[in-house]
Amino acid sequence: xxxxxxxxxxxxxxxxxxxxxxxxxxxxxxxxxxxxxxxxxxxxxxxxxxxxxxxxxxxxxxxxxxxxxxxxxxxxxxxxxxxxxxxxxxxxxxxxxxxxxxxxxxxxxxxxxxxxxxxxxxxxxxxxxxxxxxxxxxxxxxxxxxxxxxxxxxxxxxxxxxxxxxxxxxxxxxxxxxxxxxxxxxxxxxxxxxxxxxxxxxxxxxxxxxxxxxxxxxxxxxxxxxxxxxxxxxxxxxxxxxxxxxxxxxxxxxxxxxxxxxxxxxxxxxxxxxxxxxxxxxxxxxxxxxxxxxxxxxxxxxxxxxxxxxxxxxxxxxxxxxxxxxxxxxxxxxxxxxxxxxxxxxxxxxxxxxxxxxxxxxxxxxxxxxxxxxxxxxxxxxxxxxxxxxxxxxxxxxxxxxxxxxxxxx
Numbered sequence: 180x181x182x183x184x185x186x187x188x189x190x191x192x193x194x195x196x197x198x199x200x201x202x203x204x205x206x207x208x209x210x211x212x213x214x215x216x217x218x219x220x221x222x223x224x225x226x227x228x229x230x231x232x233x234x235x236x237x238x239x240x241x242x243x244x245x246x247x248x249x250x251x252x253x254x255x256x257x258x259x260x261x262x263x264x265x266x267x268x269x270x271x272x273x274x275x276x277x278x279x280x281x282x283x284x285x286x287x288x289x290x291x292x293x294x295x296x297x298x299x300x301x302x303x304x305x306x307x308x309x310x311x312x313x314x315x316x317x318x319x320x321x322x323x324x325x326x327x328x329x330x331x332x333x334x335x336x337x338x339x340x341x342x343x344x345x346x347x348x349x350x351x352x353x354x355x356x357x358x359x360x361x362x363x364x365x366x367x368x369x370x371x372x373x374x375x376x377x378x379x380x381x382x383x384x385x386x387x388x389x390x391x392x393x394x395x396x397x398x399x400x401x402x403x404x405x406x407x408x409x410x411x412x413x414x415x416x417x418x419x420x421x422x423x424x425x426x427x428x429x430x431x432x433x434x435x436x437x438x439x440x441x442x443x444x445x446x447x448x449x450x451x452x453x454x455x456x457x458x459x460x461x462x463x464x465x466x467x468x469x470x471x472x473x474x475x476x477x478x479x480x481x482x483x484x485x486x487x488x489x490x491x492x493x494x495x496x497x498x499x500x501x502x503x504x505x506x507x508x509x510x511x512x513x514x515x516x517x518x519x520x521x522x523x524x525x526x527x528x529x530x531x532x533x534x535x536x537x538x539x540x541x542x543x544x545x546x547x548x549x550x551x552x553x554x555x556x557x558x559x560x561x562x563x564x565x566x567x568x569x570x571x572x573x574x575x576x577x578x579x580x581x582x583x584x585x586x587x588x589x
Contacts, residue, residue: 187231190240195224198241199315200393202248204291207350210252213312213340219255223248288313289400290352295339296364297348304339309368311336314390316375323574358405365401366414366469369394373418377425391422402456412460413470419453420476422446434581438485450480468504471496490519507538511548523556543572547582554589563589 202223206216223244237243295309303325310316322332342348353361376390398415405411427440457473475496482488497513510533518526530549539545550565563586570582 184232187236188228190231190236191224191227194227194240194244195315196390196393198244199224200288200291200313201241202245203312203315204287205245206248206252207291207294207312208287209249210256211350212252213343215252215255216248217312219248219251220244222251288397289404290350292365292368292397293352293358293361294343294348294350296361296368297343298360299346299348300339300342302364302367304335304342305364306368306371307332307335308339310371310375313368314372314375314393320375352404359408362405362408362410366410369398369401370414370418370469372397373421377421391418391425394418395422407463409460409463409465410467410469412456412463413467413473416453416457416460416473417469417476419449419456420473420480423449423453423480429577432577432580433584434575434577436581437479438488442482442484445480453477453480466499466503468500471500471503475500488519490516494520507533507536508542508544511539511545515548515552518552518555523552527552527556541572543569543574543578545569546572547578550582550585554585559589 199220202220203216206219207213210216226247227240227244231237291313292309295312296305300308307321307325310321311318318333318336319329321336322329325332327335352358373391373394376392376394395415395418398411398418401411402415423446424437424440426446427442427444428435453473454477457470457477460470460473475493478489478493478496494513494516497509497516501509501513511530514526514529514533517529527549530545530552533539534545534549546565547569550562550569553559553562553565566582566586566589570579570586573579573582
């Protein structure tokens with residue numbers, strides 16, 4: 180492929196990351212048909228792949244793609260009598276009187292998020308549907324995020340769209356009195372989008388990195404939409420503090436654990452913004468799980484080196500998090516903090532309790548955490564066995580390389 184073709188393909192790929200959600204959201208608003216919106220968005224990107232190498236990349240790729248997708252949707256609807264009636268109906272519909280005026284909705288994609296997070300949908304379906312339509316993740320990628328088989332996830336998405344259609348769920352940001360009830364699912368969507376981009380490695384990380392920027396951008400917008408709610412600020416702070424460490428998470432394709440990261444390379448501007456955002460959330464005096472997680476991240480960010488980490492404070496924060504949002508993953512992370520405060524045996528006992536519950540079977544960080552504590556305790560043979568188990572379960576190359584290096588050291 181020639182250089183212009185390469186540049187055009189790169190431009191299409193960049194536009195997919197940047198514009199997919201907006202194109203789909205706009206088409207859903209125009210047609211009211213989720214499947215048609217996705218299909219026509221895909222057609223628009225296929226058309227871009229065919230024409231941009233010949234005609235050049237347009238000055239505004241998002242506008243080009245939206246226009247192409249809208250024209251495709253209009254053509255398909257006009258060929259169908261019911262579709263033509265739908266177009267005429269939607270052209271004369273007045274705005275829902277319960278919907279906030281346009282200047283109160285800063286981004287069309289928020290309309291899509293809140294529609295996906297309607298309480299009539301099961302919680303996993305809300306998150307999965309938004310990841311598919313807003314971020315453009317494939318069914319396989321969403322299934323991995325949910326630790327679910329791909330066919331099951333495909334059925335979940337089909338059922339969610341059918342529910343929206345049959346129940347007549349409105350495509351809008353809900354009125355102010357209903358916003359808090361939708362907030363938990365919206366925040367979960369944003370955090371999963373962030374983690375989908377943050378956890379990948381290698382070439383895939385480069386391709387998916389825009390997801391973290393998208394999650395942070397939408398987090399800022401959500402904070403502006405709901406300034407009196409502390410948890411959006413808590414989530415935004417958490418994402419900023421994690422993003423500040425991104426450059427040090429891997430080295431030559433190998434995962435670098437927090438204690439070994441070069442803290443001089445952490446992004447101080449993002450850390451400062453994250454801490455300020457957390458302070459603003461805490462000032463609202465309604466503590467939630469995302470604020471506590473951000474406070475834990477802030478403890479790490481505030482330590483100039485691993486040795487000066489305030490582990491007693493982190494252990495106390497994990498105890499609070501376990502009260503607010505109990506989960507075996509929280510218990511596993513708390514075990515590490517307890518080990519740093521009360522000694523390795525105390526931490527290992529907590530890890531063994533988590534393992535005995537069976538709730539984290541197949542989760543690679545369970546044996547990886549146990550292996551690290553056993554290594555610190557000088558129990559090399561047991562640590563080796565646990566590292567081997569973690570290596571079999573690790574989902575990314577960076578983590579597998581890290582675990583393999585630990586095994587070589589043992």
